[in-house]
Amino acid sequence: MSSNDNASRIRSRSFNVSCSDCSLNPICLPVAVKEQQLNELDDIIKRSKPLKKGEHLFRASDGFESIYAVRSGTIKTYTVSEDGEEQVTGFYLPGEVLGVDGICNNIHSNSAKALETAAICEIPFTQLEALSTEIPSLQHHFFKLMSKEIQSDQQLLMLLSKKTAEERIAALLLSLSARHSLRGLSATGFRLPMSRNDIGNFLGLAVETVSRVFTRLQKQRVLAVDGKEVEILDHKLLCAISNGTADGMVSNSA
Amino acid sequence: MSSNDNASRIRSRSFNVSCSDCSLNPICLPVAVKEQQLNELDDIIKRSKPLKKGEHLFRASDGFESIYAVRSGTIKTYTVSEDGEEQVTGFYLPGEVLGVDGICNNIHSNSAKALETAAICEIPFTQLEALSTEIPSLQHHFFKLMSKEIQSDQQLLMLLSKKTAEERIAALLLSLSARHSLRGLSATGFRLPMSRNDIGNFLGLAVETVSRVFTRLQKQRVLAVDGKEVEILDHKLLCAISNGTADGMVSNSA
DNA sequence: CGACTACTTGAAATATTTCAAAGTGAGTGG
DNA sequence: CCACTCACTTTGAAATATTTCAAGTAGTCG
Numbered sequence: 001m002s003s004n005d006n007a008s009r010i011r012s013r014s015f016n017v018s019c020s021d022c023s024l025n026p027i028c029l030p031v032a033v034k035e036q037q038l039n040e041l042d043d044i045i046k047r048s049k050p051l052k053k054g055e056h057l058f059r060a061s062d063g064f065e066s067i068y069a070v071r072s073g074t075i076k077t078y079t080v081s082e083d084g085e086e087q088v089t090g091f092y093l094p095g096e097v098l099g100v101d102g103i104c105n106n107i108h109s110n111s112a113k114a115l116e117t118a119a120i121c122e123i124p125f126t127q128l129e130a131l132s133t134e135i136p137s138l139q140h141h142f143f144k145l146m147s148k149e150i151q152s153d154q155q156l157l158m159l160l161s162k163k164t165a166e167e168r169i170a171a172l173l174l175s176l177s178a179r180h181s182l183r184g185l186s187a188t189g190f191r192l193p194m195s196r197n198d199i200g201n202f203l204g205l206a207v208e209t210v211s212r213v214f215t216r217l218q219k220q221r222v223l224a225v226d227g228k229e230v231e232i233l234d235h236k237l238l239c240a241i242s243n244g245t246a247d248g249m250v251s252n253s254a
Numbered sequence: 255m256s257s258n259d260n261a262s263r264i265r266s267r268s269f270n271v272s273c274s275d276c277s278l279n280p281i282c283l284p285v286a287v288k289e290q291q292l293n294e295l296d297d298i299i300k301r302s303k304p305l306k307k308g309e310h311l312f313r314a315s316d317g318f319e320s321i322y323a324v325r326s327g328t329i330k331t332y333t334v335s336e337d338g339e340e341q342v343t344g345f346y347l348p349g350e351v352l353g354v355d356g357i358c359n360n361i362h363s364n365s366a367k368a369l370e371t372a373a374i375c376e377i378p379f380t381q382l383e384a385l386s387t388e389i390p391s392l393q394h395h396f397f398k399l400m401s402k403e404i405q406s407d408q409q410l411l412m413l414l415s416k417k418t419a420e421e422r423i424a425a426l427l428l429s430l431s432a433r434h435s436l437r438g439l440s441a442t443g444f445r446l447p448m449s450r451n452d453i454g455n456f457l458g459l460a461v462e463t464v465s466r467v468f469t470r471l472q473k474q475r476v477l478a479v480d481g482k483e484v485e486i487l488d489h490k491l492l493c494a495i496s497n498g499t500a501d502g503m504v505s506n507s508a
Numbered sequence: 509c510g511a512c513t514a515c516t517t518g519a520a521a522t523a524t525t526t527c528a529a530a531g532t533g534a535g536t537g538g
Numbered sequence: 539c540c541a542c543t544c545a546c547t548t549t550g551a552a553a554t555a556t557t558t559c560a561a562g563t564a565g566t567c568g
Contacts, residue, residue: 079412082497087412101408103401109408129394133387140383146400147357153407154355154363158333158341160414161458165556196515204415206557211516227515227565243336419524450547460525465548481533481547514565521558531548538541 017071018042027095027182028069029123032141041138044127047071051114057098059111064102066122070094073118074193077101077110078201088202090152091115091194093179100146115193160204163244168203169213170242173223177232189231217241271325272296281349281436282323283377286395294385295392300376301325305368311352313365318356320376324348327372328447331355331364332455342456344406345369345448347433354400369447414458417498422457423467424496427477431486443485471495 019030019042033041046066050073051057057068060079068075075092089110092098102108103125132139159168181187192199200210217223222238224231232238240246273284273296287295300320304327305311311322314333322329329346343364346352356362357379386393413422435441446453454464471477476492478485486492494500 079408081412081416083499085412085416085498087408087416089408089411100397100401101404104398104405109405129390129397133390133393136383136387139387139393142397143354143383143400144358146397146404147354149404150355150400150407151358151363153404153411154333154341154343157343157407157410157414158335158339160411161455162335162339162341195513201415207515208517208558209556212556215516244339245337449545461547462526462549463524466524469548509568511568512566514563516561516563518561519559522554522556524553524555526551526553528550528552529548530550531546533546534544536541536543538539 016047019045022071024069024071024095024183029097029138029141032138033135034137037135040131040135044124044131046122046124048120048122050117050119051075053114053116055114057112057114057118057120058102058108060108062102062108064099064106064108064125066124067097067099067102067128068112069097069121069123071119071121074115075112075118075120076115076194076198077112079110086201088194088198091176091198091202093176093183095183096179097145100149115198165203165205165209165213166216166241166246167244168205169199169210169217170222170238172199172203173230173232174238174242177235187232188235189229192228192230270301273299276325278323278325278349278437283351283392283395286392287389288391291389294389298378298381298385300378302374302376304371304373307368307370309368311366311368311372311374312356312362314362316356316362318353318360318362318379320378321351321353321356321382322366323351323375323377325373325375328369329366329372329374330369330448330452331366333364340455342448342452345430345452345456347430347437349437350433351399354403369452419457419459419463419467420470420495420500421498422459423453423464423471424476424492426453426457427484427486428492428496431489441486442489443483446482446484 019025019028020035020038022028022030025031029041030038057075070092072094075098076088077090077092077098078086078088080086089101090098092112098110098112099108101110128138128142132142155171159171163171176190176192177187180190194202196210196214197207199205200207203210205213214223214225217238218225220237222232222234222241224233237246273279273282274289274292276282276284279285283295284292311329324346326348329352330342331344331346331352332340332342334340343355344352346366352364352366353362355364382392382396386396409425413425417425430444430446431441434444448456450464450468451461453459454461457464459467468477468479471492472479474491476486476488476495478487491500
């Protein structure tokens with residue numbers, strides 16, 4: 001609808017928002033750092049001009065230098081297999097950190113691309129490591145952050161190997177919903193920044209299947225979909241679908 | 255064949271092998287620690303009596319206290335979804351470290367079970383963190399280790415969403431082969447410590463499919479399989495199969 | 509406005525699952 | 539030491555969800 005919905009457009013000045021002024025600071029790296037040490041973190045963070053839609057933040061096989069926190073917009077990460085197949089490995093919303101896959105070999109194993117205009121904070125890893133030895137809570141936060149990445153990958157594994165198309169899509173929508181909610185945004189209505197293709201790729205489904213599932217979920221009155229705009233009409237049922245308790249709707253209230 | 259192949263049997267004394275005496279030290283945590291500091295690492299490691307086949311090292315929802323390094327044997331990790339479905343998330347060979355998934359919520363999200371008698375080093379995480387702030391190379395190693403876990407999960411993702419049954423199994427066999435090789439063991443002949451069921455579960459396939467694929471690969475002379483014993487007869491072809499370059503065998507020598 | 513890409517829908521093709529049953533192996537107890 | 543049981547594995551045939559192929563529609567951008 002609103003052709004002017006550049007909510008995520010970055011005003012030029014905002015390049016230099018410091019962590020202490022950033023609205024994401026309660027869910028981003030700063031959570032791990034005390035007020036007085038925030039400057040130290042702030043000092044190593046580089047904020048360059050926003051990425052435009054389709055631009056790469058880094059590419060697989062690039063040398064690993066930094067990790068990145070999303071300030072606005074959405075980033076998708078993906079790997080390309082030897083035979084050229086693309087696999088989307090994640091979608092990163094504001095406040096989320098990406099690039100940690102590069103640590104183990106000093107080379108990025110994913111590429112990262114902006115799905116829409118995106119402002120990014122770059123955090124040189126060597127400096128972050130140094131800072132982490134000084135600020136144990138930052139070190140700890142980092143361990144947690146990587147652990148969380150592992151967990152979310154593993155949840156996705158479960159999704160891909162066990163679930164039907166409906167379940168996978170329900171799970172993705174619920175994940176996005178929860179993450180929006182964490183950011184103080186609507187948990188029920190939001191815009192999918194990625195294409196159907198990306199969704200299918202991420203979930204291991206053909207585009208056509210994604211499309212069909214959206215249609216089915218609309219017929220069931222679980223969703224209202226209008227292009228990229230999604231509204232969750234029946235959150236409970238969507239949960240049920242996501243964990244295979246659908247149809248009969250055992251409705252184990254909890 | 256050899257009914258006495260208890261290569262992995264632990265002699266009672268070996269409970270207390272220190273890191274400096276452990277044959278795995280070039281591939282395990284000690285790689286990150288200088289000779290003189292090895293004692294400090296050694297001091298926080300607990301070595302209890304070996305797990306017997308089927309015993310749990312920890313269970314999902316257990317409080318997270320420690321991470322674990324496998325000294326001998328094989329550990330499988332798995333999660334259980336709300337609806338009770340099990341998903342195998344990994345197999346851990348000697349020298350590999352597991353349990354890091356628990357860091358982010360202070361609760362293990364996986365269960366870990368011995369597939370055969372297994373000796374384990376337990377490393378209390380709080381102490382490891384403290385030590386990591388003192389030994390930057392240890393901190394770095396840890397970041398690497400977790401990063402590697404992320405990468406391997408992501409490779410598995412690719413496997414599950416893109417690949418055929420043949421490709422998945424080829425990839426698993428190649429992974430095991432490479433890891434054996436890294437430990438100085440045969441890359442071509444080894445024993446699968448896990449059941450066909452575990453393989454199928456891990457790869458997102460029905461047991462029957464796993465069985466059928468093994469049979470097919472044998473007919474193609476790629477493998478010789480005798481129960482849990484596997485021999486890779488045609489490594490090159492197995493690689494080709496694993497990345498979808500099979501049949502026509504484009505044989506892009508490299 | 510036209511060209512392009514993204515999305516949707518239908519019908520046929522297919523790989524894998526599911527169901528069913530038989531074969532194999534290891535471990536236990538007589 | 540053999541027989542019995544139980545769990546694991548293999549194999550076949552039918553069922554099924556998803557993919558693939560094909561075509562049409564909608565939305566976007568120059």
